[in-house]
Amino acid sequence: MDVRLDHLVCWVSDQLRALDFYERVIGLPGVRADEFRAGKAPFPSVRITDETILDLMRQGAAGQVDEGTGVKGSAGHPVNHFCLAVGQADFEALRARLERHGVPVTGTGAGSFGAQGISPEVIYFPDPDDNVIEVRYYA
Missing domain, CATH: 3.10.180.10 (2,3-Dihydroxybiphenyl 1,2-Dioxygenase, domain 1)
Known part of the structure; x- marks a missing residue:
């Protein structure tokens, strides 16, 4: 089986502050950052490798994540x-x-x-x- 990690999701309180930290301090390039700033994407991401990104999801979006996964209470697991x-x-x-x-x-x-x-x-x-x-x- 050929398996790769596609993405991780981090809960953040301020997506722009988190994006700035991951881009400027850690040095990871933003993904959909401009689209997020323009209100055209629900969250920004940063690229870890060619195949893996880190999504920066607003903490208040937990209900939307539960709805998307179909598993109640799945959002925000530590x-x-x-x-x-x-x-x-x-x-x-x-x-x-x-x-x-x-x-x-x-x-x-x-x-x-x-x-x-x-x-x-x-x-x-x-x-x-x-x-x-x-x-x-x-x-």
């Missing part, structure tokens, strides 16, 4: 964190951007297991809505 893997140079550049933008690194680690094996270094930090993001690189 997720502990999600992890982005980058190259070591991008890792260091991101750490510098976080510091420059006043985003606290709330956790660090070494020798952490992930999808590609053991990472020599990881950091954790919150987005503006306290969604926890882990970023790592592999040797």
Whole structure:
């Protein structure tokens, strides 16, 4: 079976603030950002890979998500964190951007297991809505 992660959805209180954070601080390109700003898309996204995006869904849209999934109460289930893997140079550049933008690194680690094996270094930090993001690189 050939399976790929298509998208994740993060609940955010202010979609434009979240979009700005993911684009400017983390460095992910916006998807449908202009359409969202023009009122032509219900939510913006950011691209993680060629095949994976992160949707930035307004927290008040929970009823619409329940309706869309057909499962009552499915909206807003908590997720502990999600992890982005980058190259070591991008890792260091991101750490510098976080510091420059006043985003606290709330956790660090070494020798952490992930999808590609053991990472020599990881950091954790919150987005503006306290969604926890882990970023790592592999040797």
